[in-house]
Amino acid sequence: MRLNCPLCGPRDRREFYYYGSEDYLNRPAEGAAPQAWDDYLHLRDNPAGVTKDLWYHELGCASWLRVTRNTLTHEILATELVADLKREATA
Template structure:
């Protein structure tokens, strides 16, 4: 898989570190209970299709990126600097 860094250009995915879904997580209150905290820590969607992920360009410029990609085909649809996205 190739990822295009907006600062460095197209690179092999081995230069990047996957950091998880680029979604907002709603942290439970401290007294929410064990079930709420278990779900917050361990339960995530694993979609087949288009997803937005957070990647770190560890082997390059150190930029944080939001990568929109298809998890079935591994096609990278869009790459944005995380600091410039507000979705």
């Protein structure tokens, strides 16, 4: 599988570290119940179809990417810099 890094161009998947669903960015608030932290750390969905995941370009530019992909076909639909997404959300 190849991922298209917005900064480095097309790269082999082995240059990246998979972090899971983009929900990983939504940490429980300070003082949240222990059950909320347990769910956050240990429960993961495993959907079939289109997902949005976090990937870290470990052996490249050290950027965080949101990769939209289809888990059934292995098609990569989009790659976006997380930093750009955060800028857009605050603008």
